[in-house]
Amino acid sequence: MQVYILAFVIALFTSWLLTPYVKKLAFRIGALDKPDGRKVHKGIMPRLGGLAIYLGFVVAVLCSMHLSKDVMALLLGGTVILIVGIIDDVYQLPAKVKLLGQIAAAAVLVLFDIRIEWLNNPWGGYFYLEYLSIPFTIFWVISFTNVVNLMDGLDGLAAGVAGIASITVILVAIQQGFYPVAVITAALAGGIVGFMRYNFNPATIFMGDTGSMFIGYMLAAISIFGAVKSAATIALIVPAIALGLPIMDTAFAIVRRYTNGRPIFQPDKGHLHHRLLAMGMTQRQAVLLMYIISAILGIAAVLLTEVGGYYAAIIIALIITAVVFGAKKIGILNDR
Template identity: 30%
Template sequence: MDVYLLLGFGIALLLTAGLMPVFIPLLQRMKFGQSIREEGPESHMKKTGTPTMGGLVFLIAIILTAFGTAFFTDLLTVELMILLLVLFGYGLIGFLDDFIKVVLKRNLGLTSLQKLIAQILIAVVSFLLLGMVEFDTGLVIPFTSISIELSGLYVLFIVFWLVGFSNAVNLTDGLDGLVAGTASIAFAAFGVLAIRQDEGAIALFTFIVAGALIGFLIFNKYPAKVFMGDTGSLALGGALAMVSILLKQELLLLLIGLVFVIETASVILQVGSFKLRKKRIFKMSPIHHHFELSGWSEWKVVSVFWLVGLIAAVIAVVLEVM
């Protein structure tokens, strides 16, 4: 089993790293360049025109590697198919959003309602597919034996979890390499837990995603040659949430994905404070921009956030396996 996990990791890494040098010039020729938000930090304006939608490459690498490796290892399970469906579905939403932004030149992309409806639809389909396997609809409290039975209400939880974390990862994707690094750490952490639970297909998926992200990080680290776009970030967030659901470690994602939680909380607090008090808590949200405007270099912000993500993931895994 461990050999196939490493094989999947390596193939996805090499496939992503090998395709990216071909894909980046193609994006440049097609003028698929990132439009930087005017309300963002002024220092980011120099990134205007950097190729985006790079998430397409690692999504293709993940899907091809998963199908190929799982076929030869008899791990092409319903769970793996659900994970690939969520990855593809949320990636498609992100692709349409990016396409509208970079090709149709509408900087806001899909409307919030259009995104929400599509995200909910994929979450509901995922819940229905879970009916094909014996699935526990209880919500396990981390580090305890307590489980809260949700029964039919579990579909509402799945919708909330997938929509919430896909958007949380999307919000985090504002600095070079930030999401690629933190997401690879989170997937690797769940991979360790999947191995412990003898969930081979889920472990294979997490290691493949981690490998693809490290391959992408070669080109996405500061200064980034390519961005993943919503194509990548929405797909990663949705898939990460579904991994936690399939492993029955849903709430543990709050710790393993601590950086994504903090980023989202900073936006909620900022908006709430401004509406209620007409005052801002942070210089800018999400919080990674606050640190930038406080004088931190982009690389320092990313490095510290990676470290926070790594420490949180290690604590979560250690406490769970004890």
């Protein structure tokens, strides 16, 4: 059995087996999501499910990988962001405090020299970041951490989209021979898939910030790890395109709130999943449609690894054009 398959299976079964126990723990410590006017669900829900994903991931990595300095950095940073998420799920941290926790987790990677130091020029050569390396790395990690968090609005949505993105990264890592990246990402994907048994509509537990921030953080960290080890910026581009749906949704939310004079971090009901529900779709229909879009973006990300700079630019331009056109059609930029 290939090691990445083993990592996926171990994580899947660990997450699947532990989620019911995590659910009991969530009720015990008060990590509960109560409905309000903006949220879709109606009853009180436990929201510590990300702990099961984390445990599945850690067990799989420990069973399938050599604990090198880099792997230890990923585990340590993931643990820091997990702790921030658990505290937030129980006590609802202020945004600034949560941001400080995300910066601390990102700083772990920098301290272990897992950072973005240069970028490929598609037409030849490199862009060296030099003194911008550390702030760019921290910005990259925080951005991924929050886009997955903001996507977590319907049963199974964030988990499914992140799972599709993870599988995309695995395929490209195997294709390019980045096997450590494939194994680590397989462990993450397995943990997500195991948890999906309880999170798909109708969900019995939410991943909470514990899960959404951990998944976003790990995808960011894995992409940087891949870029460092493979000496190829494609390791950064692939997960960014695979997560194109939540990234663009977040970008539209920022533009929408800014143009309407609202605080950028103030929640609203203008996200893509809200608009799909307003159009008459059920939760399952909306989630499945967004899975399909994410899968198409994943395929586009894989294609990018096979083409040259000009063709890559054309693919990216087509993706952005299609997303902007679709956003205008469903009114995602409108004030809601």
